[in-house]
Every structure is written in C-alpha cells, then in structure tokens.
Amino acid sequence: MxxxxxxxxxxxxxxxxxxxxxxxxxxxxxxxxxxxxxxxxxxxxxxxxxxxxxxxxxxxxxxxxxxxxxxxxxxxxxxxxxxxxxxxxxxxxxxxxxxxxxxxxxxxxxxxxxxxxxxxxxxxxxxxxxxxxxxxxxxxxxxxxxxxxxxxxxxxxxxxxxxxxxxxxxxxxxxxxxxxxxxxxxxxxxxxxxxxDDPGFIVNALLFPYLNDAIKMMERGTASMDDIDAAMKGGCNFPMGPFALLDLVGLDTSLSIIETLYAASGNTADCPAESLVRLVADGHLGRKTGRGFRTY
Ligand SMILES: NC(=O)c1ccc[n+]([C@@H]2O[C@H](COP(=O)([O-])OP(=O)(O)OC[C@H]3O[C@@H](n4cnc5c(N)ncnc54)[C@H](O)[C@@H]3O)[C@@H](O)[C@H]2O)c1
Missing domain, CATH: 3.40.50.720 (NAD(P)-binding Rossmann-like Domain)
Incomplete structure (x- = not known):
C-alpha cells in the first residue's frame, strides 16, 4: 500500500x-x-x-x-x-x-x-x-x-x-x-x-432529468432514438447519446434513479418515461442483459 x-x-x-x-x-x-x-x-x-x-x-x-x-x-x-x-x-x-x-x-x-x-x-x-x-x-x-x-x-x-x-x-x-x-x-x-446528501447528488441530479426527457422526446415523435443520440453527440460533444448511456448504466438502475428524483421533486414532469418502465418490466435492462433500448 x-x-x-x-x-x-x-x-x-x-x-x-x-x-x-x-x-x-x-x-x-x-x-x-x-x-x-x-x-x-x-x-x-x-x-x-x-x-x-x-x-x-x-x-x-x-x-x-x-x-x-x-x-x-x-x-x-x-x-x-x-x-x-x-x-x-x-x-x-x-x-x-x-x-x-x-x-x-x-x-x-x-x-x-x-x-x-x-x-x-x-x-x-x-x-x-x-x-x-x-x-x-x-x-x-x-x-x-x-x-x-x-x-x-x-x-x-x-x-x-x-x-x-x-x-x-x-x-x-x-x-x-x-x-x-x-x-x-x-x-x-x-x-x-x-x-x-441531496437526491441524485451532483451528477445524477443534473443528468437523469435529461435522460428521462430524451426518452419522452422520442415517445412524442420529435426524433428517432438514433437521431437524438447523434444530435447530443454532434451538437453537445457528448461522448455518447442518451439512449446509449441509459443502456450502459442499466435500465433498472436508471428507472430507480428517476423514481427517486421524482419522489423528491413531486413534479409530474419528472415521472419516468413510459418506455423505460415497460422495458424494465419486460426484463430488458440494457447492455447487461443484451437488450435495452438497443440490442447487443
Ligand atoms: N450502473 C451504473 O452506471 C452505476 C453507476 C454508479 C453507481 N451505480 C450504483 O451501483 C450499485 C450497483 O449497480 P450495478 O450497475 O453494479 O448493478 P448490477 O445490476 O450490475 O449489479 C447489482 C448486484 O447486486 C446484487 N444484489 C442484488 N440484490 C442483492 C442483495 N440483497 N444482497 C446482495 N447483493 C444483491 C446482484 O446479484 C448484482 O450482483 C447501485 O446502487 C447503482 O445505483 C451504478
């Protein structure tokens, strides 16, 4: 040591x-x-x-x-x-x-x-x-x-x-x-x-509302998952887009984080995106299970 x-x-x-x-x-x-x-x-x-x-x-x-x-x-x-x-x-x-x-x-x-x-x-x-x-x-x-x-x-x-x-x-x-x-x-x-000891500390308090909003944006039909990922990489210089990051983190972990932030804020705009809830219920947890928003 x-x-x-x-x-x-x-x-x-x-x-x-x-x-x-x-x-x-x-x-x-x-x-x-x-x-x-x-x-x-x-x-x-x-x-x-x-x-x-x-x-x-x-x-x-x-x-x-x-x-x-x-x-x-x-x-x-x-x-x-x-x-x-x-x-x-x-x-x-x-x-x-x-x-x-x-x-x-x-x-x-x-x-x-x-x-x-x-x-x-x-x-x-x-x-x-x-x-x-x-x-x-x-x-x-x-x-x-x-x-x-x-x-x-x-x-x-x-x-x-x-x-x-x-x-x-x-x-x-x-x-x-x-x-x-x-x-x-x-x-x-x-x-x-x-x-x-505030909900989400620094990084997740700022990051997960963005990730949740990216899913809701796809659900509304504003853009496809691939285009949202490409936009945040190319437009913000992020190393990966929100869907790639959600799959890397794990969708069960992501859902749990978003639920905790939602419970803390009480703001309905912070509720977890529907497709995230559905994927977790179906056991598609991201890279670790071979399927999440994408298949690996
Ligand atoms: N995945 C990420 O990006 C990330 C980043 C930072 C922190 N974290 C946190 O790290 C922790 C673990 O996340 P992970 O991504 O490694 O999850 P994971 O799904 O890869 O692993 C979870 C582990 O917990 C074990 N486990 C489940 N219930 C248990 C119990 N009752 N007793 C003992 N072991 C049990 C499972 O067998 C598994 O090994 C979580 O608190 C998560 O929020 C995750």
Missing part, C-alpha cells in the same frame, strides 16, 4: 488499512474492485452466490487482460493484482476490511438490510460506504447502529475509466469518516468531489 501513512494519521481508524471490502458482484462492483486492485489494495468481494463471484473474477481478469494487450499493464503487475482479489459468499468475511463499499442493486430495502448486516460484522473503526446513485445516504446510515461511520462513495460507470467519485456527506457522518473516504478516493487515483 502506497499511502499507508495517510490512513494512519486519521483518528479512530483501523490499523489494518490494506483491505477493501465490496458487497455485490455486478458491473460497478467489478469496476471498483479493479480500480482498487490497481491502486494496491487487497480486495475482498462478497457475492451472494458462487456464480456471481466467479463472474466478477472473470470480468476483472478480462479487463486486466485487455490492459496487458494494449501495452498499458505489465503481465507481472496483472498477475500480482489478480492475486490480491479474493471472493466470499459469507458476509462475515468482510470483518477484516477497513473500508467496505456496498454496491448492490439500487433498492432501498435491499441496501438497508445489507447495511444493517454489515454494521454488525464490520469492526468499529472501519467505515462503511454506499455506492448508491440516488438513495438518501442519511436514511441508509440511520438503519445502522453507527451512522457516524457511513457515507457515500459514488463511483461512475465504467469505474475503471471515469475520473470522478462523489463523496456524499450525510448529516450523520463524522469528519474522520469523510476524511478517510476522500483519502481512499485519492489513493484510487480518482478526483473526489464532496456533496451534501
């Missing part, structure tokens, strides 16, 4: 700072695991199933392999990083982690019960973070017995390439929790921005 002293200087923080725990094994869990491995952390991923764990390891090793192929990573470094990744199906194994990030499905009940469980196994002195996209971090924190050690560490997709991480400060978090989160983000080579 490169920046060991950074952590050691923070009050009431565990002396074992080398292991990051991740709960979840989806797109974001795999990305965060890879980022942390390359930053020198040991990473322990807890998946509910052996299959989820195997798929995560395969995803990380494929991505590390691509770096080697592109000449961006030496084989020895890849092998050494891969050796620092371990998986478990037992939540109790996260007990030796000094930071645990939960990155499971964007669902308040699931996250609340997971955080409660994590609070009982992760030792005092370690921090617990959520990678939630929009849920209230304060409400999640208050589900635990030690809300002062809970904050948001919100990576972006793909975590391996996106430079930004939002650190969300709920009213309940202690300053040392926030300091550790910011230090961790810096150690991962990312840029941290500190945000109050």
């Amino acid at each position: 490169g920046n060991y002293s950074l952590f050691m200087s923070l009050p009431s923080f565990s002396s074992d700072i080398s292991t990051l725990g991740i709960a979840g094994s989806g797109i974001m869990a795999a990305g965060i695991a890879e980022v942390a491995l390359l930053a020198g952390f040991d990473v322990m991923v807890r998946s509910r199933s052996e299959r989820g764990a195997t798929e995560l390891v395969a995803q990380v090793s494929k991505s590390l392999g691509r770096r080697v192929e592109r000449g961006k990573l030496e084989i020895q470094v890849r092998d050494e990083a891969a050796r620092r990744l371990t998986t478990t199906t037992n939540l109790g194994d996260l007990a030796r982690c000094s930071i645990v990030i939960e990155s499971v499905v964007e669902d308040k009940e699931q996250k609340t019960s997971l955080l409660r469980e994590l609070d009982s196994v992760v030792p005092t002195g370690s921090i617990i973070a959520t990678n939630t996209s929009t849920l209230s971090v304060s409400e999640l924190a208050l589900a635990t017995m030690q809300p002062d050690r809970v904050c948001g560490i919100h990576f972006f997709n793909p975590a391996t390439t996106m430079p930004l991480v939002e650190v969300i400060r709920p009213l309940t978090a202690s300053q040392s929790t926030i300091d550790v989160a910011i230090a961790f983000v810096a150690m991962c080579g990312k840029e941290a921005v500190l945000v109050r």
Whole structure:
C-alpha cells in the first residue's frame, strides 16, 4: 500500500488499512474492485452466490487482460493484482476490511438490510460506504447502529475509466469518516468531489432529468432514438447519446434513479418515461442483459 501513512494519521481508524471490502458482484462492483486492485489494495468481494463471484473474477481478469494487450499493464503487475482479489459468499468475511463499499442493486430495502448486516460484522473503526446513485445516504446510515461511520462513495460507470467519485456527506457522518473516504478516493487515483446528501447528488441530479426527457422526446415523435443520440453527440460533444448511456448504466438502475428524483421533486414532469418502465418490466435492462433500448 502506497499511502499507508495517510490512513494512519486519521483518528479512530483501523490499523489494518490494506483491505477493501465490496458487497455485490455486478458491473460497478467489478469496476471498483479493479480500480482498487490497481491502486494496491487487497480486495475482498462478497457475492451472494458462487456464480456471481466467479463472474466478477472473470470480468476483472478480462479487463486486466485487455490492459496487458494494449501495452498499458505489465503481465507481472496483472498477475500480482489478480492475486490480491479474493471472493466470499459469507458476509462475515468482510470483518477484516477497513473500508467496505456496498454496491448492490439500487433498492432501498435491499441496501438497508445489507447495511444493517454489515454494521454488525464490520469492526468499529472501519467505515462503511454506499455506492448508491440516488438513495438518501442519511436514511441508509440511520438503519445502522453507527451512522457516524457511513457515507457515500459514488463511483461512475465504467469505474475503471471515469475520473470522478462523489463523496456524499450525510448529516450523520463524522469528519474522520469523510476524511478517510476522500483519502481512499485519492489513493484510487480518482478526483473526489464532496456533496451534501441531496437526491441524485451532483451528477445524477443534473443528468437523469435529461435522460428521462430524451426518452419522452422520442415517445412524442420529435426524433428517432438514433437521431437524438447523434444530435447530443454532434451538437453537445457528448461522448455518447442518451439512449446509449441509459443502456450502459442499466435500465433498472436508471428507472430507480428517476423514481427517486421524482419522489423528491413531486413534479409530474419528472415521472419516468413510459418506455423505460415497460422495458424494465419486460426484463430488458440494457447492455447487461443484451437488450435495452438497443440490442447487443
Ligand atoms: N450502473 C451504473 O452506471 C452505476 C453507476 C454508479 C453507481 N451505480 C450504483 O451501483 C450499485 C450497483 O449497480 P450495478 O450497475 O453494479 O448493478 P448490477 O445490476 O450490475 O449489479 C447489482 C448486484 O447486486 C446484487 N444484489 C442484488 N440484490 C442483492 C442483495 N440483497 N444482497 C446482495 N447483493 C444483491 C446482484 O446479484 C448484482 O450482483 C447501485 O446502487 C447503482 O445505483 C451504478
């Protein structure tokens, strides 16, 4: 670990700072695991199933392999990083982690019960973070017995390439929790921005109303999906159009974010677009299921 002293200087923080725990094994869990491995952390991923764990390891090793192929990573470094990744199906194994990030499905009940469980196994002195996209971090924190050690560490997709991480400060978090989160983000080579615990934080509060409006624009017949994507790429210099981005994020996650923003604003103009609701109900969740607004 490169920046060991950074952590050691923070009050009431565990002396074992080398292991990051991740709960979840989806797109974001795999990305965060890879980022942390390359930053020198040991990473322990807890998946509910052996299959989820195997798929995560395969995803990380494929991505590390691509770096080697592109000449961006030496084989020895890849092998050494891969050796620092371990998986478990037992939540109790996260007990030796000094930071645990939960990155499971964007669902308040699931996250609340997971955080409660994590609070009982992760030792005092370690921090617990959520990678939630929009849920209230304060409400999640208050589900635990030690809300002062809970904050948001919100990576972006793909975590391996996106430079930004939002650190969300709920009213309940202690300053040392926030300091550790910011230090961790810096150690991962990312840029941290500190945000109050408002719905959607910075990025999603601004981004998802636009994505939702793009779907409604297509539904009204203003333009086709392809032309809306082309317009926002060519006219705004965005790297991808709204439909490509929705499929990348995942339509279930996107719907959940839009529903949370809608519940917070109460403004009917913010209600989720019909075709988004329908695609999710039909199980078409974007790239991760092979079909969303487009087929992959
Ligand atoms: N996809 C994105 O672009 C993006 C970006 C930033 C943050 N996020 C957030 O990251 C989190 C995960 O999103 P994702 O895109 O990786 O989703 P995903 O669908 O790829 O993965 C979700 C994971 O959660 C697991 N899971 C579901 N219920 C669970 C439970 N009760 N206990 C433990 N595991 C459970 C699933 O097995 C799966 O591994 C969400 O909170 C999401 O809002 C997503």
